[in-house]
Amino acid sequence: MLAGSAILFALVLVLFLMVFLRPGWGSRIAPGRWIVLGGLVLPAIVLIPLVCYALYAGEQLLPLPGHAPQRIEAIAKQWDWTFRYPDQGGVETHGVLHVPAGTPVDIVVTSQDVVHAFWIPRFAGKIDAIPGHATHLRIQADQPGEYQGLCNQFCGLGHAGMHFTVIVDRPEDFSAAVKQAAATGEMNK
Template sequence: MLATLPACTGPLSTLEPSGPAGASIATLWWVMLTGSSILFVLVMTLFLLVIQRPGWGAGVSPGGWLVLGGLVLPAVVLLPLIAYALIAGESLLPLPGQAPPRIEAVGQQWTWTFRYPDHGAVETRNVLHIPAGTPIDILVSSQDVIHAFWIPRFAGKIDAVPGHVNRLRIQADQPGRYAGQCNEFCGLGHAGMRFDVIVHRPEDFSVALARAAASEGPEKK
């Protein structure tokens, strides 16, 4: 298992989080991995006891084994994991009354258009610009088929559904360039439906966005 961990790095890795939501999801993954490993060890221990010590456990009825091995043993591990997952999931939800900046993400085979209603409704294509250290509400929709908006290092994915707007709250810890993609098969060009995320220092964001939108040019919109 340890030999496979180097493959869990890179621009699309959920195990290298760069925001609070991404960190919560990564922690949940490690907790689930630990819990499943504990459950595996317990099951294999029982298996080896039966193989190495014939007659061990003969005093337990078949019904007792079903209850102990099928209910009690998994519950000891799975119930705490479920409780932790519910708590982690609740922590990802926006708090009532908060109204952070908004960015509209519109999917269309096979590009992403980003609109910034709080900045004169300017648009960028396949490049999302956000400020660092600030919660941002991404309003996700689609113009044709179902897509999925996903920036692995920031948060979980959310579907882009025609005629419906879904909201995803993200936050980036540090300035830099990150990667996002469509994570729902949407046609032959699905594999190329990726986008870049450029995170700016808060004081540079407005100017950088204006320059990026101007460089798009009317012909690209």
């Protein structure tokens, strides 16, 4: 996406420099043609491939037929996150989200009090946590490791400390890691 926007910016900049460095250069082209070429054709050259790539990348996150993705519930409450794992017997962790590597995971986000925002910068855009409403976000972490997540919607005086740790486990270790974290009452460090 960044490369596509850079190409579009460069094309517009070239047109600007042509008009700036050669006064009168663009006056031979009718205004209607500027609108069609500069406002429709030029962006289409870059945006159509970007949309195709975005659709392709989004489709890659869909699970294979017959394989429902892992589902995790993220519940926000001033100023903490609780993660519930219905597919793992309903166990919960506080401040620490475990996800398996290399597989899509559906995060169902909600709030118990005010509007919060669920955001893991390395994996996906933010999504709002709204009281009484469930929002869905599909993520996929490809590499095991530890990452940071946070609430980036001001939600009160304790907002600055409302972050969580994301631990991406190897797929074969995921179930055991979640059960161990829940049993030990694992909390955000």
